[in-house]
Amino acid sequence: MPRLSFLRAVPRSFIDPLVAFVVLAVIWEKAVDLLGIKRYLLPPLSQILATAWKNIDVLLRESAITGWEVVLGYVAAVAGGVALGLAIFALPVFRRTCYPFIVIFQGLPKIALAPLLVIWFGYGTSSKVLMAFLFAFFPVVISTMGGLAGTPVHLIEHFRAIGASPWNTFRRLRVPSALPSIMDGCRTAMPLAVIGAIAGEFVGSEKGLGNLVLLANANARTDLLFAALLAISVLVGVLYLLIELIARRIWWRGL
Amino acid sequence: MTPGSPGAEEQPVADRASAISTKNASKTFEGGTVALEKVSFEVARSQFVSILGPSGCGKSTLLRMVGGLIPADAGGEVRVLGQLQRSPSSDVGIVFQTHNMLPWITVEANIRLAAEMRGLSTSEIAERTRRILDVLKLTPYRSLFPHQLSGGMRQRAAFGQILILRPQILLLDEPFGALDALTRDQLNVELLRLWEEGKQTVILITHSIPEAVFLSDRILVMSDRPGRIIADIAIDFPRPRDPQHTRAFPEFTEHVLTLNHMMGVH
Ligand SMILES: Nc1ncnc2c1ncn2[C@@H]1O[C@H](COP(=O)(O)OP(=O)(O)OP(=O)(O)O)[C@@H](O)[C@H]1O
Numbered sequence A: 001m002p003r004l005s006f007l008r009a010v011p012r013s014f015i016d017p018l019v020a021f022v023v024l025a026v027i028w029e030k031a032v033d034l035l036g037i038k039r040y041l042l043p044p045l046s047q048i049l050a051t052a053w054k055n056i057d058v059l060l061r062e063s064a065i066t067g068w069e070v071v072l073g074y075v076a077a078v079a080g081g082v083a084l085g086l087a088i089f090a091l092p093v094f095r096r097t098c099y100p101f102i103v104i105f106q107g108l109p110k111i112a113l114a115p116l117l118v119i120w121f122g123y124g125t126s127s128k129v130l131m132a133f134l135f136a137f138f139p140v141v142i143s144t145m146g147g148l149a150g151t152p153v154h155l156i157e158h159f160r161a162i163g164a165s166p167w168n169t170f171r172r173l174r175v176p177s178a179l180p181s182i183m184d185g186c187r188t189a190m191p192l193a194v195i196g197a198i199a200g201e202f203v204g205s206e207k208g209l210g211n212l213v214l215l216a217n218a219n220a221r222t223d224l225l226f227a228a229l230l231a232i233s234v235l236v237g238v239l240y241l242l243i244e245l246i247a248r249r250i251w252w253r254g255l
Numbered sequence B: 001m002t003p004g005s006p007g008a009e010e011q012p013v014a015d016r017a018s019a020i021s022t023k024n025a026s027k028t029f030e031g032g033t034v035a036l037e038k039v040s041f042e043v044a045r046s047q048f049v050s051i052l053g054p055s056g057c058g059k060s061t062l063l064r065m066v067g068g069l070i071p072a073d074a075g076g077e078v079r080v081l082g083q084l085q086r087s088p089s090s091d092v093g094i095v096f097q098t099h100n101m102l103p104w105i106t107v108e109a110n111i112r113l114a115a116e117m118r119g120l121s122t123s124e125i126a127e128r129t130r131r132i133l134d135v136l137k138l139t140p141y142r143s144l145f146p147h148q149l150s151g152g153m154r155q156r157a158a159f160g161q162i163l164i165l166r167p168q169i170l171l172l173d174e175p176f177g178a179l180d181a182l183t184r185d186q187l188n189v190e191l192l193r194l195w196e197e198g199k200q201t202v203i204l205i206t207h208s209i210p211e212a213v214f215l216s217d218r219i220l221v222m223s224d225r226p227g228r229i230i231a232d233i234a235i236d237f238p239r240p241r242d243p244q245h246t247r248a249f250p251e252f253t254e255h256v257l258t259l260n261h262m263m264g265v266h
């Protein structure tokens, strides 16, 4: 089959989801017609794609705004979360003082903080960045602590036996052995950061994909609303892919 | 060998001969488990001693105590090269029951690790690493990661991880436990050649009676928990030994049978 041979060069991991996506799209397209669903409730996929294409510049602009909020909040959450996780692990003072607060704070519905943050930091970027940060922070702290505490005891003993200093044990044993777990926390945190930023935009904003969703909704433009949702999914997908690429450098899970 | 062990001047003359000595060394863990009870023995320098005993009788605990990783209960003492053993020293290398290679660095980097931790100079580390990879026949595999090695190669690498510091004393906790019989025999011979050259003091924990008889100058047998030493048997086949000749001595079988009997009874 010479005509299909070019397909073999493309990895299955790429083809399989693509096929699944196409099948789903066809079902959607046909189902809307067959079941006679009203267009303002659920537009067919073709219409959503057409709207998205027509408004591509708006979508890109708003995606860039939301994306930037997410990236800032996420990077701050990873940096801060890892730092705090290390501090809580290494210094008992932090465990006694900070840790209970973080746990209690995690129990709060952070979404309820959004109005407060908008009051404090205004309608601009900073309140959204903060929301993204708050949503993404906790899983990073927990996974960092868990990873550090999970260093295999026989390796710790080996490091003692070869006379490694506490600093070297930390740097060359505890941190690398914690990295797979920290990476898990970073993976979990990424979509959460997006949720945080969008939630912030819902509560009070003039820009961003969350704002676009609200606008489309107010104008009964379900197709544009879906286009905005599509843009959010693409944004999450792209950012998640970036994390995956970095995560690939940490391959020694479970060895 | 490490020239001039630290504090060699202060140590009492009487202790100079023995590399390891324990007196009434007991170990009670939190929770009340008595792992060892009044263990006393001496190991002369360059002696090859094996320890046999039922599972859970405290062999690994004893090795940890000698290695300075855990203290003996008050009232007992452990001396290494005449010094009271308080913390792990670079004179002592321990190969543990489970392999201790870091999965995220190569075999070579794993072997270098101990030398780096002890602060040897870069050129010294490079030279020693090269030699060890060569002696252990690991040079072709030095850039592999530990999970890519076979069981036998991994065990050689585990030896490399401690030989890099050129310890005078080797504490080996069932280093060949996870290997097939053939590889095991082969590594036994390699260990023997290594020891004949380096003349380290060795304590080897093993469950294999023939292995102990083949390798050792002396075999200590331990009782069920709490571990005590219930027999101290000299094995005096001529050196250098090799599998064919040494195992062919009638005394070889006698020793094995005696020990089988002893271990079976307990
Ligand atoms: N850290 C510890 N805390 C409490 N009990 C321990 C600890 N380490 C070992 N023990 C107990 O001490 C006893 C001796 O253990 P040890 O590991 O020394 O046995 P072993 O002779 O090496 O056994 P094996 O041949 O199976 O390796 C066991 O009953 C074990 O449960």
Ligand SMILES: [Mg+2]
Pocket (backbone or CB within 6 Å): B059, B060, B061, B097, B173
């Ligand atoms: Mg043991």
